[in-house]
Each structure stands twice: as C-alpha cells, then as structure tokens.
Amino acid sequence: MRLFLFSDLHNDEAAARRLAGEALGANVAAIVSAGDLATDGVHSPGVYALFGRVGIPVLAVPGNHDGLLPYKVALAAAGWEDLHGRVRALDGWVLAGHGLPRLDGRYSGPDGDAQAEDPALTPLLAKVATVTPNRLILVTHLPPWGTLAARDRRFVDRGSLQLRRWVEAHQPAAVLCGHVHLKEAVVDQIGKTLVVNAGPHGWVGSFKSG
Secondary structure, three states: OEEEEEOOOOOOHHHHHHHHHHHHOOOOOEEEEOOOOOEOOEOOHHHHHHHHOOOOOEEEOOOOOOOHHHHHHHHHHHOOEEOEOOEEEEOOEEEEEEOOOOOOOOOOOHHHHHHOOOOOHHHHHHHOOOOOHHHEEEEEOOOEOOOHHHEOOOOOEOOEHHHHHHHHHHOOOEEEEOOOOOOOOEEEEEOOEEEEEOHHHOEEEEOOOO
16 A cells, blocks of 8 residues: 655645645655644645645544644645544544644644643553554654654754554554655664654655555
8 A cells, every 4th residue: 555645834835736746746645744734723725725636535533733623624635544543444444543632723832732641642542552553553743752854954853752652552554654854765763663753745645464
C-alpha cells in the first residue's frame, strides 16, 4: 500500500497545488493530512479544492491551528474523511488517527501540551491495542518525543512522551505526523517503527506486509 503524507500548510495554496500534483502521479491508495492546514482556525477553501481535483481519498487529523469546529466544517465541505479518534481499515492495513484540535484554533504552547498526558489519546490507543502491530499505522499531529521528527530548528523537542512510550511498547508499523516545521521531510525510527514528519514538503511511503 502506498500513501502520500503532508501537513502544516497553513493556508499555503502554492504548496497545496504542488503537493496535489505530486499525489496525482504517485499511484497512492490515499492522501494523509497530519494537521495544521489552517492558521488560527481560518481555513482556505482553495487548499482543499486543489486536493479534491486529484480524486484520491483524503484522510485527515486536526492540528492545533485548525480549530475543532472550523476543521469539521472544512472537511465536510471538501468531502475529506476525519480520522481523529477513529480507526480505519485500508487495503489490509489499519490506520488510527489522533489530532490536536483546539476549540478556538489557538495553541497554548507546544512544550506544556506535548509533555502532558492527553486523555483523548488513551481511548484511541486502547482501540488498536489488539491490532497486529506490523499492520498498524498511526496518524498523529504531534510527533513521538525523542525523534528527529519532533525536534524544531532550534533542536527543541516538541514531541509527545505519551505517544513515544506507547510506540516503544507496541511497535506499530509507522507513525505519520506533523506539527514541527522543518526544511524537508524527516524520517526516523523507534525500534521497528517508522516515524515520518513530511510537513509541507510531502512524502510517499510504500508499506508492505511484514
């Protein structure tokens, strides 16, 4: 199975146009958005429309800039599938999503939130506890703590300790994430688990039965 991942466009329609073109030629089963398409809860319909022309299913989780209600409205209008708090089977794989929605579209600061336990993440992880690990792909806005995908340009870790601990214990096939803005797509590993932060650069991944 092939997936096209991106995140953190923040209403950048030029980036959306480029990514949509790349996704069109990538022969993927789905496009995955790891959040923060908007800025402070304001969404650009043009960003969604550009991906809609590709004709490939889009699975999404919200980022801290997307706002809960604006995010839901934007996804409904675009016909995208909300993966936040949900589990989705795709081509023999299981995708589970967890975003970082904020009711007002604002974010109080990555350090405090990222290092704290997120009670909304716990039930999702419970849902997938019995899924065969090498068939499970997590889609999260926050990266796992302690990975290159979580470290910003000042090398400050913006990742989730809670997610890191679960990944270490369960070893899913992959964690596809965003949130941290980097100069290029970043790929790392936690044991056998692939960790990818594509950001606005995009990333195509092929997943094979293991």
